[in-house]
Amino acid sequence: MQNRFEALKVFCSLAETLQFKETANRLAVSPPVVSRLIAELENYLGESLFIRNTRQVKLTDFGQAFLPKAERLLADSEALFVPSRARMADEMTGVVRISVPHLPGETAVIEAVAKRLAAYPDLVLDWGKDTQRLNVVEHQIDLGVRIGTVQNNRFIVKVVGETQEKLIATPEFLAAHGTPKRWRDVSDFPLVAHIDRNTGRAENWYLGGDIQITPTKPAVITNDYQAVLPFVRAGLGIGFVLDGMCKADLQAGRLVELFADLPRPSWQIYVYRPQRLVTPLRVKVVFDVLVEVLKTHI
Incomplete structure (x- = not known):
């Protein structure tokens, strides 16, 4: 059997997903390749690893006993082949494409990442802003950050924090325009709205449950999410x-939160990279650095 380690990687992934198609997606191979490697491994071992039928896939008793051994062997092999300094420099040469949304404290995050990666002069960061959840394969994205709920099992994911959205205005704005008594009244006030690039319309504001505010007559419209806060600070409307973006202003009294007692959905902030049979070391290093930096700054 030629590709033992590749077969073990496929086996461990399939043991986790119990789905041939999902395993193929994770490892960026076709389902027939997964089936072939599992069959070759079973033939080599002389034992069945999985019970397969039309309804489900599950590990055999032998497969359950074999799994921790396979995982340990793969971990040991990774440790064995830690690159030398010369090879490390070669592995850290090339482009890493990163896709990020608008982040709280984004400038500080970028500066911290840059300082951590300054030791690799031949590493090229392609840092792109993603406001539409770009297709990872089509845009050749190596890793990225998203805010929301982790839904894609094809990704290796590290959750680095949580965030909520707040309804805010300046004290001066509220003194001039009054304070909305009910959340339904908010849409009658001047608002600073962010445009959804997918629809071309102002994004709805979700406060949890069935509470939704639609900015039908905004005073300001922008496709730059980072611009919303300065417009609110200038007193042009409620935002x-x-x-994380408005925390300092709220603490200093420059902004006031409206309807703080209403429940708000919490969104995960997570770093992700696609599951692949072979991932360049430079991608793994940048992934780990970004995780550590975001945990510190968010």
Whole structure:
């Protein structure tokens, strides 16, 4: 059997997903390749690893006993082949494409990442802003950050924090325009709205449950999420932004939160990279650095 380690990687992934198609997606191979490697491994071992039928796939008793051994062997092999300094420099040469949304404290995050990666002069960061959840394969994205709920099992994911959105205005704005008594009244006030690039319309504001505010007559419209807060600070309207972006202004009294007692959905902030049979070391290093930086700054 030629590709033992590749077969073990496929086996461990299939043991986790119990789905041939999902395993193929994770490892960026076709389902027939997964089936072939599992069959070759079973033939080599002389034992069945999985019970397969039209309804489900599950590990055999032998497969359950074999799994921790396979995982340990793969981990040991990774440790064995830690690159030398010369090879490390070669492995850290090339482009890493990163896709990020608008982040709280984004400038500080970028500066911290840049400082951590300054030791690799031949590493090229392609840092792109993603406001539409770009297709990872089509845009050749190596890793990225998303805010929301982790839904794609094809990704290796590290959750680095949580965030909520807050309804905010300046004290001066509220003194001039009054304070909305009910959440339904908010849409009658001047609002600073962010445009959804997919629809071309102002994004709705979700406060949890069935509470939704639609900015039908905004005073300001922008496709730059980072611009919402400065417009609100200038007193042009009520805005809806991530808590990390407005935290300092709220603490200093420059902004006031409206309807703080209403429940808000919490969104995960996570770093992801596609599951692949072979991932370049430079991608793994940048992934780990980004995780550590975001945990510190968010």
